[in-house]
Amino acid sequence: xxxxxxISVRNLKKYFDAESRLFRRTExxxxxxxxxxxxxxxxxxxxxxGESGCGKTTTGRIIVKLExxxxxxxFLKRENVTDIDRAKQFAYHKKVQMIFQDPYEALNPxxxxxxxxxxxxxxxxxxDREDREERVAKTLHEVGMSPAEAFLFRxxxxxxxxxxxxxxxxxxxxxxxxxxxxDEPTSMLDVSVRTGVMxxxxxxxxxxxxxxxxxxxxxxxxxxxxxxxxxxxxxKIVEVGDTEEVLANALHPYTQALLSxxxxxDPEVKRAEPRIKGGIGRPVNPPPECRxxxxxxxxxxxxxxxxHPPLVEMSTGHVVACYVTVEKK
Amino acid sequence: MPVLAVKDLKMYYRTKRxxxxxxxxxxxxxxxxxxxxxxGESGCGKTSISMTIxxxxxxxxxxxxxxxxxxDSKDPADLVTLSETAMQRYRWKGISMVFxxxxxxxxxxxRVGDQIVEAINRHYPEITNSDARRKVEELFDLVGLDTxxxxxxxxxxxxxxxxxxxxxMALACDPxxxxxxxxxxxxxxxxxxxxxxxxxxxxxxxxxxxIYISHDVAxxxxxxxxxxxxxxxRFVExxxxxxxxxxxxxxxxxxxxxxxxxxxxxKKRLFTIPGEPPDLLNPPRGCRFAPRCPxxxxxxxxxxxxxxxxxxxxxxxxxxxxxxxxYVQEIAGDEK
Numbered sequence: 291x292x293x294x295x296x297i298s299v300r301n302l303k304k305y306f307d308a309e310s311r312l313f314r315r316t317e318x319x320x321x322x323x324x325x326x327x328x329x330x331x332x333x334x335x336x337x338x339x340g341e342s343g344c345g346k347t348t349t350g351r352i353i354v355k356l357e358x359x360x361x362x363x364x365f366l367k368r369e370n371v372t373d374i375d376r377a378k379q380f381a382y383h384k385k386v387q388m389i390f391q392d393p394y395e396a397l398n399p400x401x402x403x404x405x406x407x408x409x410x411x412x413x414x415x416x417x418d419r420e421d422r423e424e425r426v427a428k429t430l431h432e433v434g435m436s437p438a439e440a441f442l443f444r445x446x447x448x449x450x451x452x453x454x455x456x457x458x459x460x461x462x463x464x465x466x467x468x469x470x471x472x473d474e475p476t477s478m479l480d481v482s483v484r485t486g487v488m489x490x491x492x493x494x495x496x497x498x499x500x501x502x503x504x505x506x507x508x509x510x511x512x513x514x515x516x517x518x519x520x521x522x523x524x525x526k527i528v529e530v531g532d533t534e535e536v537l538a539n540a541l542h543p544y545t546q547a548l549l550s551x552x553x554x555x556d557p558e559v560k561r562a563e564p565r566i567k568g569g570i571g572r573p574v575n576p577p578p579e580c581r582x583x584x585x586x587x588x589x590x591x592x593x594x595x596x597x598h599p600p601l602v603e604m605s606t607g608h609v610v611a612c613y614v615t616v617e618k619k
Numbered sequence: 620m621p622v623l624a625v626k627d628l629k630m631y632y633r634t635k636r637x638x639x640x641x642x643x644x645x646x647x648x649x650x651x652x653x654x655x656x657x658x659g660e661s662g663c664g665k666t667s668i669s670m671t672i673x674x675x676x677x678x679x680x681x682x683x684x685x686x687x688x689x690x691d692s693k694d695p696a697d698l699v700t701l702s703e704t705a706m707q708r709y710r711w712k713g714i715s716m717v718f719x720x721x722x723x724x725x726x727x728x729x730r731v732g733d734q735i736v737e738a739i740n741r742h743y744p745e746i747t748n749s750d751a752r753r754k755v756e757e758l759f760d761l762v763g764l765d766t767x768x769x770x771x772x773x774x775x776x777x778x779x780x781x782x783x784x785x786x787x788m789a790l791a792c793d794p795x796x797x798x799x800x801x802x803x804x805x806x807x808x809x810x811x812x813x814x815x816x817x818x819x820x821x822x823x824x825x826x827x828x829x830i831y832i833s834h835d836v837a838x839x840x841x842x843x844x845x846x847x848x849x850x851x852x853r854f855v856e857x858x859x860x861x862x863x864x865x866x867x868x869x870x871x872x873x874x875x876x877x878x879x880x881x882x883x884x885x886k887k888r889l890f891t892i893p894g895e896p897p898d899l900l901n902p903p904r905g906c907r908f909a910p911r912c913p914x915x916x917x918x919x920x921x922x923x924x925x926x927x928x929x930x931x932x933x934x935x936x937x938x939x940x941x942x943x944x945x946y947v948q949e950i951a952g953d954e955k
Contacts, residue, residue, distance in 0.1 A: 341809065484878070485889045489891060510837075550812075552808055553837035553838045555864070555879045569810065
């Protein structure tokens with residue numbers, strides 16, 4: 291059963307100036323996102339995982355058009371939406387929404403919960419006051435904030451972190467989007483509250499048949515939230531595959547190091563030390579070779595003499611960008 | 620041999636709306652060479668414990684009783700009774716601390732090496748500057764920092780390097796006990812893993828004691844010999860790590876351990892704990908977990924469970940401990 295692709299990005303790039311100089315052309319660029327391509331099927335979720343600074347948040351921001359890509363294309367249901375006019379962008383935002391990491395900063399402290407959740411309806415001119423009240427109450431109920439009347443006229447500071455994140459989710463969902471970019475939506479929440487929000491998001495995905503791009507640094511959370519995982523390193527996707535397949539059978543040396551570095555909530559498990567050298571850098575005018583070259587325990591001469599490896603399919607749906615791994619096959 | 624014994628420690632914060640019961644009758648001890656993990660969610664008072672032990676409390680904190688015995692070479696000293704001058708001798712030298720935000724623990728306008736030399740000079744005035752410098756070089760080696768970086772400023776360090784520098788500083792005066800409060804929370808997993816391994820290695824080399832404080836159940840599982848689970852200002856359970864993970868008796872511990880996702884093993888259903896942690900301004904009557912507890916009855920809502928040793932080395936505060944039987948039933952239920 292192959293679903294249609296809902297969102298596809300092709301060769302997405304975003305370069306930021308690494309220096310700011312008056313009267314002189316910038317020559318140094320941070321290659322935050324450097325040729326990223328992926329597809330997300332209808333109703334499924336892709337986890338974009340990687341360490342801080344790898345470009346995962348920038349990728350998400352480009353897709354919801356908070357950031358203009360330096361190059362590359364975005365397709366929504368096969369329609370190229372990279373450069374669309376204002377009117378079309380307006381319509382695009384009805385279908386594509388974002389949930390941010392920090393529920394303490396994402397909500398305007400001077401607005402009531404009703405105003406926050408109803409704002410997208412206002413902007414898009416949907417319904418009259420009565421309809422809006424009904425829709426807000428219904429959405430709040432769906433995100434587990436019931437009775438909704440108890441929350442409608444309260445302010446964000448009166449709510450706990452978990453409740454705020456539920457409000458942020460309600461705001462993202464009130465326009466019935468078909469695609470949601472969720473940027474670390476649970477990383478600021480406590481363990482006992484986090485599971486509830488994770489379950490809520492999965493439930494809403496099922497009932498609304500939404501797709502997610504789930505951005506996270508936490509592989510254990512990605513395991514629960516995502517059908518597929520894409521691992522990012524310094525602006526490049528190095529491996530993509532079904533979640534359980536990637537966890538059980540990681541191919542890229544970076545994915546392997548990342549997985550072996552994750553702490554395990556079981557005192558009896560003794561992990562092997564991750565095989566990786568040095569620390570993560572900043573991709574400022576990076577050399578053309580493999581981005582992972584400097585830290586790779588498996589690098590051979592061939593890696594040093596050739597450009598960053600392309601993604602190659604190793605088994606159905608499992609792709610990797612590594613010369614050494616591909617060679618072995 | 621314990622190095623630290625805390626008895627019925629209480630510390631409240633005074634606020635406009637009343638008292639926040641942050642540390643509300645905590646008792647534990649830490650043995651020589653041992654690491655104790657304290658795990659709990661934000662706002663449960665875990666950081667306040669360390670601040671109370673080291674007496675680094677803000678203006679609005681009120682010490683409400685208890686004792687903190689620190690076992691130096693001779694007789695134990697009760698830290699809470701010491702004068703501020705006497706207390707200063709114990710900080711860094713006896714007990715030192717790695718704070719939550721390593722990034723902010725270093726002074727940005729001084730070279731990292733100089734800051735560590737200063738700490739050494741403060742406590743060992745008899746050590747000459749050049750000896751202190753040599754010591755800093757040793758410390759840099761120990762924590763895995765390049766000695767060329769001694770004369771650099773904090774902004775020239777990455778997050779992981781700053782954390783290593785802060786650990787070097789904590790080790791500078793040869794403390795017997797280090798309290799590490801969320802030492803790797805702001806770091807990426809690979810760096811976190813490296814630093815935790817490094818600290819463990821140093822700890823066993825120097826036979827030091829550690830108290831790790833974290834919300835991260837997985838990190839605590841990996842570094843601790845024994846684990847204390849804290850909820851709403853109190854310890855609800857304390858035992859060796861295997862017991863806390865494999866057969867916890869407190870319903871909160873049980874739920875917390877099963878709410879934490881893992882990348883290994885089969886994908887289990889995650890536990891959800893209904894509700895939210897209580898407001899410590901007005902902690903609920905009776906057991907503080909009762910409003911969220913699936914086993915709680917009326918008795919639990921009216922009476923405070925005492926914190927007692929229920930089996931050898933296993934402490935618990937609960938009227939309705941989760942029994943083995945309950946695990947069997949639950950597993951059977953899952954399989955249906």
